[in-house]
Amino acid sequence: MAHTAARLDRATAAALVAAVLMPAAVALIFFYVPSDADQGYSQRIFYFHVPIALTTYTLFAWGAVNAARYLWTGREALDLQSYVPMHLGVIFGSLTLITGSIWAHISWGTWWDWGSRELNTFLIIFLFYCAYFMLRFSVEPGERRSRYSAVYALLGVGLIPLSVLAVRLAQDALHPIVFRSNGINMDGSMFLTFLVALAAMLSLAVSMYQVEMRGKRIDERLAQLRRLAREAAA
Amino acid sequence: MNGRALAALVRKDILIELRGREVVPSMAVFVGAAFVLFRFGLGGANLAGGARAATGMLWVAIVFTSLLGLARAFAHERESRVWDGLLAAPVDRALLWLARACSTCLFLIAVQAVALPVFWLFFLQEGPAPSYPVLVAAVLLADVGIACLGSLLAGLASSVRAREVLLPALYLPFAIPVVLAAVRVTTDTISPQTSGFGTLERLGFLALYDTVFALLGWALFEYVVED
Numbered sequence: 001m002a003h004t005a006a007r008l009d010r011a012t013a014a015a016l017v018a019a020v021l022m023p024a025a026v027a028l029i030f031f032y033v034p035s036d037a038d039q040g041y042s043q044r045i046f047y048f049h050v051p052i053a054l055t056t057y058t059l060f061a062w063g064a065v066n067a068a069r070y071l072w073t074g075r076e077a078l079d080l081q082s083y084v085p086m087h088l089g090v091i092f093g094s095l096t097l098i099t100g101s102i103w104a105h106i107s108w109g110t111w112w113d114w115g116s117r118e119l120n121t122f123l124i125i126f127l128f129y130c131a132y133f134m135l136r137f138s139v140e141p142g143e144r145r146s147r148y149s150a151v152y153a154l155l156g157v158g159l160i161p162l163s164v165l166a167v168r169l170a171q172d173a174l175h176p177i178v179f180r181s182n183g184i185n186m187d188g189s190m191f192l193t194f195l196v197a198l199a200a201m202l203s204l205a206v207s208m209y210q211v212e213m214r215g216k217r218i219d220e221r222l223a224q225l226r227r228l229a230r231e232a233a234a
Numbered sequence: 235m236n237g238r239a240l241a242a243l244v245r246k247d248i249l250i251e252l253r254g255r256e257v258v259p260s261m262a263v264f265v266g267a268a269f270v271l272f273r274f275g276l277g278g279a280n281l282a283g284g285a286r287a288a289t290g291m292l293w294v295a296i297v298f299t300s301l302l303g304l305a306r307a308f309a310h311e312r313e314s315r316v317w318d319g320l321l322a323a324p325v326d327r328a329l330l331w332l333a334r335a336c337s338t339c340l341f342l343i344a345v346q347a348v349a350l351p352v353f354w355l356f357f358l359q360e361g362p363a364p365s366y367p368v369l370v371a372a373v374l375l376a377d378v379g380i381a382c383l384g385s386l387l388a389g390l391a392s393s394v395r396a397r398e399v400l401l402p403a404l405y406l407p408f409a410i411p412v413v414l415a416a417v418r419v420t421t422d423t424i425s426p427q428t429s430g431f432g433t434l435e436r437l438g439f440l441a442l443y444d445t446v447f448a449l450l451g452w453a454l455f456e457y458v459v460e461d
Contacts, residue, residue: 071457128407135404138394148390151454152404155386158446159408162439166411169439170418 011210018207021200025193033193042106049099051198053122055205056096059089060129064157067150079146082153084212086132088205093126117167124163128156239325243333244340250310251341257306258344265299265349269356288357289364289420296346296373297409300380301402303341307334307388321459331385331455335448339381346373365423368433372416375440383408383447389458408447415439 029047036043066082069075100122104113113119135152139145186194251257272291311317320330350373354363384405391401419436 071454124407124410127410131403131407134400135390135394138396138400144393147457148394151386151390151457154454155383155408155447155450158450159411162411162443162446165439165442166414169436170414 011207011214014203014207014210018200018203021196021203025197025200028193028196033189034187039107042103045099045103045106047193047197049096049103050194051201052092052099053096053118054198055201056089056092056122058202059085059092059205060125060156060160063089064153067153070146070150071154076143076146079149080213080216082150083136084209084216086129086153088208088212090126090129090133091208092201092205093122093129096122097126117164121163121167124167125156125160128159132156236325236329239323240329240333240336243320243325243330244336247333247337248340251337256309257303258341261299261302261341261345262348264302265295265345266352268295268298269349269352273356286421286424288353289369289424290417291357292353292420293376293413293416295349296376297380297406297413299345299349300338300342300377300384301405303338303345304380304384304388304405305398305401307338307385308392312392317459327456327459328452330459331389331451334385334388335381335451338385339377342377342381343374346377362424364420368423368437369420371437372419372440375437375444376412376416379412379440379444379447380409382444382451386447386451386455386458389455412440412443415443 025047029044033044033047035041036046063082063085066078066085070078070082097119100116100119101111104116104119105111132149132152136145136149139148269291272295276287276291311320321327350369358364387401387404387408391397391404394400415436419433419440422433422436
């Protein structure tokens with residue numbers, strides 16, 4: 001019981017942090033940060049799109065690390081800890097594609113730009129993770145499903161850098177490059193807003209992770225109790 | 235690594251194919267029919283002088299054809315219970331994957347030995363053509379990557395329900411980088427672009443792709459056949 005209470009605290013703490021940071025980020029984005037010189041007011045979607053995209057990558061990386069740990073140790077709990085970030089990653093990934101598409105429409109006048117490196121790379125990775133779900137739901141729950149999911153998740157670790165490279169090799173740039181190798185192309189207030197928005201998205205992801213993990217654990221316990229009840233009745 | 239075991243395993247796949255003729259002829263017919271469909275679907279006028287569009291189609295056709303072969307990759311192992319024997323053999327599990335990748339690669343090369351001349355006949359006779367050495371190099375490099383990754387994915391899909399539907403879904407996201415790089419490397423030899431990357435970089439990318447998935451296949455296959 002003490003264990004549950006400790007977990008509850010962690011989940012509540014994450015939710016509280018998200019509840020503070022999220023409105024703060026929205027306030028900064030709409031009332032504090034100056035409009036972009038080139039793209040005007042609408043460029044503010046950058047403060048949603050990029051943090052969401054970075055959160056998606058973080059979630060996928062987290063899922064892949066836990067997949068590797070699962071194959072290495074065989075610890076059952078790691079399977080869920082790999083699956084849940086992937087699941088959230090697909091949600092955040094969909095948001096990245098939607099916000100990216102809106103941004104593309106505003107700045108380039110087209111809902112999808114096949115010349116954009118980041119959008120196209122992201123699309124490949126997104127397709128990959130959708131396939132991950134198809135695989136996961138085609139295998140009966142159990143050790144084999146965990147193993148197969150982990151193997152496929154790790155293949156994604158190979159695919160991500162290769163997609164980035166392939167899209168770069170195949171195309172010419174159009175997407176705005178904000179982060180260059182020689183520094184950041186933003187002023188102080190913009191960078192501050194960006195950092196707060198990123199922290200807000202990450203904390204939102206963490207609290208969603210905690211909630212989903214708790215739901216999954218409750219599901220498992222419920223299934224266990226039902227099994228026991230059936231056995232007792234029989 | 236056990237060279238003799240590898241040779242025996244590859245020989246087994248080739249013998250099965252030579253006796254049953256299940257995979258390679260179907261793939262060859264499929265790719266030929268796909269070319270005809272593309273030709274009629276896009277129309278001659280849209281393709282006139284359009285070797286660029288044609289090479290794009292070639293790569294799409296190669297990817298889909300390879301799927302056909304991969305779908306049968308572990309069919310005998312599953313249907314005729316060959317797995318029981320293979321898993322009892324005193325060889326590394328990764329060797330089973332490597333043997334399957336080698337035989338898949340050989341089948342792909344055999345199909346392309348038919349497909350590429352047909353492709354030339356249908357699309358490249360008139361008008362500009364890509365550089366043939368670059369095209370062949372790209373095809374061979376892509377084959378290695380497709381075989382390495384595909385054999386691992388076919389292993390994953392082989393013991394899953396709805397495997398025929400699942401394998402394409404698992405495999406196609408991985409085919410996108412290959413198609414991206416391969417199409418550019420072949421079309422750039424028709425009309426070279428001044429900006430961007432050169433032929434060697436793009437062929438190098440295909441080699442890198444092969445290396446990455448060869449390593450991952452080698453490392454991960456034992457988790458696919460643990461049952």
